Amino acid sequence: MQCRAYSSAVEPPAHNRLVPGSNPGRPTFIRGKDVDIDFNKLINLQNLDEEIKQITLILKKIPLQLKDIDINIETQFQAVTQAQDNLAQNQKKRRTREADIQDIKAHIDKYKHQLGGVKTNKEYSALLKEIEEAQSKIDQKEEEIISEMLNADDIGDEIQKAELKANEAKEKLSKDKEALIFKKKELEEKNKELTLKKEALIPLIPKEQSKLYLEIFKTKNGIPLSPVTDDFCSICQIRIRPQVLNELKAETQIILCENCGRILYIKKKSS
Secondary structure (H helix, E strand, O other): OEEEEEEEOOOOOOHHHOOOOOOOOOOOOOHHHOOOOOHHHHHHHHHHHHHHHHHHHHHHHHHHHHHHHHHHHHHHHHHHHHHHHHHHHHHHHHHHHHHHHHHHHHHHHHHHHHOOOOHHHHHHHHHHHHHHHHHHHHHHHHHHHHHHHHHHHHHHHHHHHHHHHHHHHHEEEHHHEEEEEEEHHHHHHHHHHHHHHHHHHHHHHHHHHHHHHHHHHHOOOOOOEHHHOEEEEEOOOEEHHHHHHHHHHOOOOOOEEOOOOOOEEEOOOOO
């Protein structure tokens, strides 16, 4: 296995210059007396970037979550609106039937008035039949009105229950929304704090090292460094040769994993 080394001590010729992910024919190793490498600062920088990345992802989701809450609240009140529409239709039907009854009564009065002017029993009987049929229609309409009134009572109860349920849901969802808005503010403040820490840390890292870090950051999904665990690169799982492990332990040079192109480092065990 080959590993590439990078240092701010010298600038290789353009044709052999280290580019993350490339494989120059001749790796360069620069010793500790010529370089100033602080892996802890690079590790801290990656930790800050990772935390900023996670917070940014959460912040991007919050507007959609807030919108979902508003939609949920609106949905809860749709049942109330539907029940109110049902009640309005019920009242409309009752008014229509009441108007029909008034029209039928007007016809009955007309028939009764005509009774005094008939000259034959046949005409008299025909008018009585018309009056009887009209009265039967009135009775039917009145039964329908009573039925609609009973339905109106049920719909009224339905509206009350729907309003109670919707208001309870709105109260809970509004609290969720307030908590989410508060969380958003907290995360924005945290993100600002982390960004300031990052901006303060970068100048403490040699320019060429921070430049290399940024180049790898852009091409490796924001993860420029990879700890070596049990002689393997933790990211791509390629085995690291003993000679390279010794170089890594010395911490006098930056070595890139030949396979994934990330900066390798030995993760120190907690005491």
